[in-house]
Amino acid sequence: MVNLSENKLILIFALSGVVLSGLAFGGVYWTRGKIDDEKGLIENLETKIKKASAKKARIPKDEEAVIVLRENLREYVKILPEAAELNDLARTVTSFAKSSGVALKTMTPGKGGKSKGAFSKYTYKMNFTGTLWQFMKFMNAFESYKRFVRVTNFRLTAGKRGKGVLGDINHQYSMTIETFVYNKKAGKKPVPIPDYARKKARLREKIFKERASINIDEYVFKGKRSRRDIFVDPRPDVLGVDGEGAVGRLPRKEQEEILKGLLAQVAQIRDLKKRARETKVVLERFEFSRKASKLLAKVKEKILEIQEKELLTDQSISYRFQREVRDTIEAMEKKGEEKTSGLRMDELNTIRRYLEDALIDGRLDDAVDKFSEVEQHLVFPRKDPRKGVAERIRTLYKKARVGQEFSRLKLDITGTIVLGKGLSTAIINGKTFQEGDPIDADLFLKKVGEEWCEFLFKGVAIRKRVR
Amino acid sequence: MIKINLLPQEYRKKERTSFKVFGSLLLSLIVVCASFVYFGHVYLNEFKVIEAKRVSKEEKLKNLEVWAKRDDALVSERKEYEKRSKTIQKIANSRLLWTKTLDQFIDITFNEGNTERHWVWFSNLSANTGSGRRGPTMTLAAKVATGQFSRQANYLDDLKNDKEFFKDFLSVNAPGGRVVMTEKKEPQAAISFKLDLRMKPSSLWAKNQKKK
Numbered sequence: 001m002v003n004l005s006e007n008k009l010i011l012i013f014a015l016s017g018v019v020l021s022g023l024a025f026g027g028v029y030w031t032r033g034k035i036d037d038e039k040g041l042i043e044n045l046e047t048k049i050k051k052a053s054a055k056k057a058r059i060p061k062d063e064e065a066v067i068v069l070r071e072n073l074r075e076y077v078k079i080l081p082e083a084a085e086l087n088d089l090a091r092t093v094t095s096f097a098k099s100s101g102v103a104l105k106t107m108t109p110g111k112g113g114k115s116k117g118a119f120s121k122y123t124y125k126m127n128f129t130g131t132l133w134q135f136m137k138f139m140n141a142f143e144s145y146k147r148f149v150r151v152t153n154f155r156l157t158a159g160k161r162g163k164g165v166l167g168d169i170n171h172q173y174s175m176t177i178e179t180f181v182y183n184k185k186a187g188k189k190p191v192p193i194p195d196y197a198r199k200k201a202r203l204r205e206k207i208f209k210e211r212a213s214i215n216i217d218e219y220v221f222k223g224k225r226s227r228r229d230i231f232v233d234p235r236p237d238v239l240g241v242d243g244e245g246a247v248g249r250l251p252r253k254e255q256e257e258i259l260k261g262l263l264a265q266v267a268q269i270r271d272l273k274k275r276a277r278e279t280k281v282v283l284e285r286f287e288f289s290r291k292a293s294k295l296l297a298k299v300k301e302k303i304l305e306i307q308e309k310e311l312l313t314d315q316s317i318s319y320r321f322q323r324e325v326r327d328t329i330e331a332m333e334k335k336g337e338e339k340t341s342g343l344r345m346d347e348l349n350t351i352r353r354y355l356e357d358a359l360i361d362g363r364l365d366d367a368v369d370k371f372s373e374v375e376q377h378l379v380f381p382r383k384d385p386r387k388g389v390a391e392r393i394r395t396l397y398k399k400a401r402v403g404q405e406f407s408r409l410k411l412d413i414t415g416t417i418v419l420g421k422g423l424s425t426a427i428i429n430g431k432t433f434q435e436g437d438p439i440d441a442d443l444f445l446k447k448v449g450e451e452w453c454e455f456l457f458k459g460v461a462i463r464k465r466v467r
Numbered sequence: 468m469i470k471i472n473l474l475p476q477e478y479r480k481k482e483r484t485s486f487k488v489f490g491s492l493l494l495s496l497i498v499v500c501a502s503f504v505y506f507g508h509v510y511l512n513e514f515k516v517i518e519a520k521r522v523s524k525e526e527k528l529k530n531l532e533v534w535a536k537r538d539d540a541l542v543s544e545r546k547e548y549e550k551r552s553k554t555i556q557k558i559a560n561s562r563l564l565w566t567k568t569l570d571q572f573i574d575i576t577f578n579e580g581n582t583e584r585h586w587v588w589f590s591n592l593s594a595n596t597g598s599g600r601r602g603p604t605m606t607l608a609a610k611v612a613t614g615q616f617s618r619q620a621n622y623l624d625d626l627k628n629d630k631e632f633f634k635d636f637l638s639v640n641a642p643g644g645r646v647v648m649t650e651k652k653e654p655q656a657a658i659s660f661k662l663d664l665r666m667k668p669s670s671l672w673a674k675n676q677k678k679k
Contacts, residue, residue, distance in 0.1 A: 010491040017495025024502030031509045038517040045524040052531035055538035062541040069548035076555045118551045119558070132573075140566040150562040156592040180558060187547050191540045216559050217674065219567040227577040231589050234582075235612055235652040319580025 063193050067200055070190070071207045077182035079216055081147040086122060086181065092145070093126070100137035102130030102173075110176070118186040123152070123178045129159070131168035132229045140221035142177055148216060149179045158231040169232050226322030228315060236313050255317045258306065262325045265299050269332065282350045286373040299329055343377045348389040355396040364407065367400035402460040409443070411455075413466045416448050424448035426466075561669035563596060563603050571632040572605075575625050585622035586612035589662075602637060602666035614646040614656035626664070635672045637665045 004012070081089070090107065097104040110123030130138065135156070142149045154175040161169050193199065200207070228234055250258075269292050276288035303326050305311070312318040343351070351374055358367035371393065378394065380387040415427040423434040426448045433445045439455070446461060447454040454463045472479060576587050589607045597603045611619045619642045627633055644660025669675060 006485045006488050009485075009488045013488070013491040013495040017498045020495075020499040021502035024499070024506040027506040028502075028509045031506070031514045035509075035514050035517050038514070038521045042517070042521050042524055045521065045528055049524060049528050049531055052528060052535040056531055056534035059534060059538050059541065062538055062545060065545045066541050066548065069545060069552060073548050073552055073555070076552060076559075079559065080555070118547075119554060136566055136569060139569075143562075143564050143566050148559065148562070150558075150596070151565050153593075153595040154565065155594070158590045180555075182555075188540070188543065191537065191544050217562065217564055219564045219570075221566045221570060227573055228580075230573055230576045230587070231592070233588055233610070233649075233652065234586065235649075235654065235657075237651055237653070315582050315586075316580040 063199065064203055064206070066191065067193065067196070067203055068207050068210055071200060071203075072211045075211055079148040080119075080180050080182050083181050083183075085147065086179075089122075089124070089179070093124070096138055096141040097128065100130070100141060101134040102128045102138045103170075104128045118183055119180045120183060121178060121180055123176055125174065125176045127172075127174045129170045129172050131170055132156075132231055133168065133224045135171065135173055136221050137223070139175065140219065144218045144220065147179065149177050152176045152178045156231060161232070168229055171231055226319055226327065228318075234315055250311055250313070252314050252317070255312050255314050258311060259317050259321050259325070262299060262302060262321065265295060265302075266325055266328055269295050269299065269329075273332070282347050283354065283370070286370070290373050296329065296332060299325070300333075303329060342380050342384075342386060343374065345386055345389065348378075348386055348393065352389055352393050352396065355393060355400065359396060359400055359403065362403075364400045364403045368397065368404065371397040371400070399460050402458045403462060406455070406457045406460075406462050409440070409457075411439075411464060413453050413464060416450060416453065416466055418448060418450055426453045428453070560672075560675050561596075563666070563669070565594060568605075568632070571629070572626075575629050575632060576622070578625065582612070585618045585625065587622050597666070597668070600668050602635075602668040602671075604666065605662075605664040607662040607664075608659075609662040610647070610657040610659050611644075612657050613654050614658060616642055616644075616658060619644065619658050619660060635666050637667050639664050 093107060094104065104126060106125075106127045108125045110125060128135075128138070139151055139154070142151060154173060157172045159169045159171045272288045272292035272295065276285045276292065279285050279288065306321065312321050351370065354370055355367045358364070358370070374393075378390040380390055410429065412429050413426055414430070417425040419425075423436065424447075425432050425434050426445060427433075428439060428445070433439060435445055435448055437445050439445055442458045444456040445453060446456045451466050452463050453466070454461055456462075578584060587609055589609050591608050593606045595604050611622060623639055623642055626639055640661065640663040642660070644658045646656055647659045648655045649657065666672075
């Protein structure tokens with residue numbers, strides 16, 4: 001071994017110590033660096049954890065929001081047609097055209113339809129002809145359709161009145177409608193939410209509360225309502241409707257007279273109906289009602305005549321006629337139809353007694369007249385207790401009718417031979433008949449008394465005195 | 468200077484490690500050991516602990532990330548559904564009921580049969596829903612009976628003054644036109660004019676304002 005001096009040894013030891021310590025401190029330095037890195041990572045992780053924890057905590061709230069939106073969107077899209085329904089749209093358009101009265105000429109699908117988004121737009125362009133009111137009804141059919149359809153644009157070109165053509169004029173139209181189809185599968189897959197049904201049930205109120213924000217407006221078109229077509233020149237022709245002479249158009253004064261007469265009749269009908277309502281005498285009530293019905297029928301005839309001949313050409317008179325006469329009469333008829341639901345029991349019994357008395361007294365014409373007044377009020381459901389009384393009234397009426405027919409038969413009873421035992425005999429129209437003998441078709445001699453004969457005519461027993 | 472030891476071997480002083488050498492060795496050893504002990508402390512006690520803490524945090528984050536991703540997906544779905552809901556609301560709210568508008572327009576034009584104030588009719592109508600900031604429009608070729616412009620003004624006033632009808636309208640053109648004569652009609656004179664009605668964009672319609 002090499003002999004080293006003391007100093008060298010000390011130097012070697014010192015240097016070795018320094019080097020090794022340096023290594024150790026180098027390690028410490030490196031480790032400190034690593035520790036700092038770790039601290040940085042931890043800090044970063046903690047931020048991430050904080051964010052992730054916040055997200056985790058938000059899950060129930062976000063789930064709720066998603067459930068509410070999903071459910072509401074499911075409801076919202078119900079207003080849109082399903083993809084499969086689009087094929088039915090052509091059928092729907094045809095049925096709308098049919099019900100409104102327009103004549104569909106063309107229907108062309110527009111561009112669009114294929115879309116990767118959630119909503120695909122479909123457009124259809126149509127060309128058709130019809131009156132303004134038919135067009136409005138047709139358009140309204142789309143606007144009040146159960147599925148969302150909107151009219152994006154339309155064009156109306158006014159038609160011209162042909163020679164001698166009366167009534168509403170047909171115009172030409174082109175209209176574009178637009179609808180949307182919801183594509184459920186568009187976008188990402190929905191996030192599965194565990195226990196969905198229960199959560200949905202719990203959120204029912206919230207779902208409904210938030211759903212109120214969407215509403216599809218609708219409008220019910222109520223028709224012409226006595227208005228004129230604004231796409232027709234309303235000025236009357238100088239030479240009359242036909243343009244061939246001063247025919248077809250009455251002077252204003254005459255038109256006013258017609259309206260005045262009709263208004264008076266309408267007032268009379270109203271008065272009769274009022275009196276019928278107010279009277280406590282049932283038979284009087286029917287009398288008033290009958291008179292009102294007769295007058296109503298007369299006014300209706302006049303209305304038809306006015307409309308067919310277009311007698312009222314003055315716009316203001318025509319408007320008053322339609323509002324105050326035609327519409328009023330229509331309303332009265334409608335009300336009348338609603339009221340024909342049947343008579344009360346006490347009223348029925350009064351009628352029954354009247355018919356019975358009339359039959360006993362031989363007032364057959366009265367009985368038949370009375371029945372015709374109340375006939376329309378005698379319809380009752382099978383289980384209604386009034387049905388029995390109504391049937392009895394009908395039977396009495398049939399008897400009265402048979403009685404009327406019987407009274408028209410020539411039956412001259414000149415004598416009777418009443419036997420205690422055996423069949424009695426009567427001399428009728430110069431011939432002798434025994435009890436039970438047929439006299440004519442549907443007519444039999446039923447019983448013979450000293451001063452009368454009882455016949456069986458069409459199933460009804462009728463007694464007649466000897467002359 | 469050179470020292471020479473002339474003493475025999477047995478009399479010579481026994482050779483030992485010098486105190487200085489030993490001291491320096493010991494000191495070096497202590498320093499080295501202390502350094503390594505410190506290093507060991509820093510590495511094992513501080514670094515390993517913090518590393519374990521990091522690993523644990525990573526594990527925690529890994530677990531939480533599943534939930535975070537789920538929430539992200541929910542948020543994304545919520546946004547998508549909100550967008551869809553808004554789209555459908557926009558579609559629904561931007562629908563103009565043309566039947567209603569036209570029905571009201573007919574009522575005003577017809578004026579309950581009163582022809583004294585105005586007596587207007589049209590030969591064509593073009594209507595468009597518009598888009599974006601442009602509201603719907605109605606353009607009509609109109610005529611008003613008699614050559615009096617006051618009647619045309621009356622009609623335009625009636626359109627503007629009908630609150631229910633005009634609430635969603637923006638403008639109607641000013642009166643003007645030319646007098647045309649039709650011999651076969653009574654009255655013969657009529658003012659021919661273009662009626663241009665412009666509506667507000669759907670976002671400004673009364674029904675959509677209420678909802679806000």
